Amino acid sequence: MELRTLRYFVAVAEELHFGRAAARLYMSQPPLSRAIRQLEADLGTALFRRSASGISLTPAGAALLKEARALLAQAEQARTRVAAAAGSASLTVGILSDSTDPAVSRLAAAYRREHPSVEIHIRETDLTDPTCGLRAGLVDVALTRGPFDATGLRVRELRSDAVGAVLRADDPLAGRDELALADLADRRWFQFPPGTDVAWQSYWNGGRPRTGPVVRAVQECLQAVLWNGTIGLSPLGHHDPGDGLVTVPVRDLPPSPVVVAWTETTALIRSFVQTAQATYRTNAPSAPRRPGAPVRP
Incomplete structure (x- = not known):
């Protein structure tokens, strides 16, 4: 599971809209949708409920959102500490x-x-x-x-x-x-x-x-x-x-x-x-x- 894919997932989970999430990520919607479907395939479970009225998180999606936010925060802290150690x-x-x-x-x-x-x-x-x-x-x-x-x-x-x-x-x-x-x-x-x-x-x-x-x-x-x-x-x-x-x-x-x-x-x-x-x-x-x-x- 790549950090980039987790960022994609968090954006969709917070916006609950693929179009808004794509705009937030400065990318087009089709590759974002493909990345989320590939993530669901890799995990073997649906992360979103999709309907004509919109999307919502499944219980598995809600669990992943909590973990993904924590992982992304840890990754940012690691990058910052490395930059500090390098004096930059x-x-x-x-x-x-x-x-x-x-x-x-x-x-x-x-x-x-x-x-x-x-x-x-x-x-x-x-x-x-x-x-x-x-x-x-x-x-x-x-x-x-x-x-x-x-x-x-x-x-x-x-x-x-x-x-x-x-x-x-x-x-x-x-x-x-x-x-x-x-x-x-x-x-x-x-x-x-x-x-x-x-x-x-x-x-x-x-x-x-x-x-x-x-x-x-x-x-x-x-x-x-x-x-x-x-x-x-x-x-x-x-x-x-x-x-x-x-x-x-x-x-x-x-x-x-x-x-x-x-x-x-x-x-x-x-x-x-x-x-x-x-x-x-x-x-x-x-x-x-x-x-x-x-x-x-």
Whole structure:
């Protein structure tokens, strides 16, 4: 039984859908189906119940899922220990600057517990590069937000956050419980420099062209709101905009996805992605501040 086949099986068992599992594994569905059938033949038992309504695990499949997860975890630990012994266990992680998401701290603690000998290098990037240097080859893995052009990248969504408009506390709209994009149609919005990822710029402009001051960092965006009354956007619940500013939910803006992205899959990157998925899955985001409430220091 090969580890690769066990990874295939775990993906199908967790997704309970061959198409989604194939997409997760970055492969087409036919070879995945053949691999699972060959595994069932080798074991002499069915691992899945197949019907017109979908698939489900048999008792044998449930037993194998538990064992397969343990074996794959042990294999990852072995690869990491070997890399550490060879003096090559290091990982460069790109993150967006000025991130105050508490999940990042939990991820750091969890990864350090699981891989104490791996040296982590952090590269902060400003808002002009949502891949945090990944596409330029400056980092091994990026902990960032979407949407952005993911061509050539592997991306996993970890969480999605509702988004609000950042306004001056004395703005006529600041007392609202929520806003619609139409309420902000005639306002100036912050812009990113020319050459910034098109999908990224479009999302933070509410899906349409806008005009306004060019910013590169979160603090520049907040200062543009404070000094010029520009419209800013921010995920709810994770960033305190500061004194004199409020964040009001925007009901018709899609949530902002928190994602982990990478290009080449190595043992260290795979373990980082798995730890990130487990950390974000088991820790709910902090509750958002009451809509429209002024922020106090």
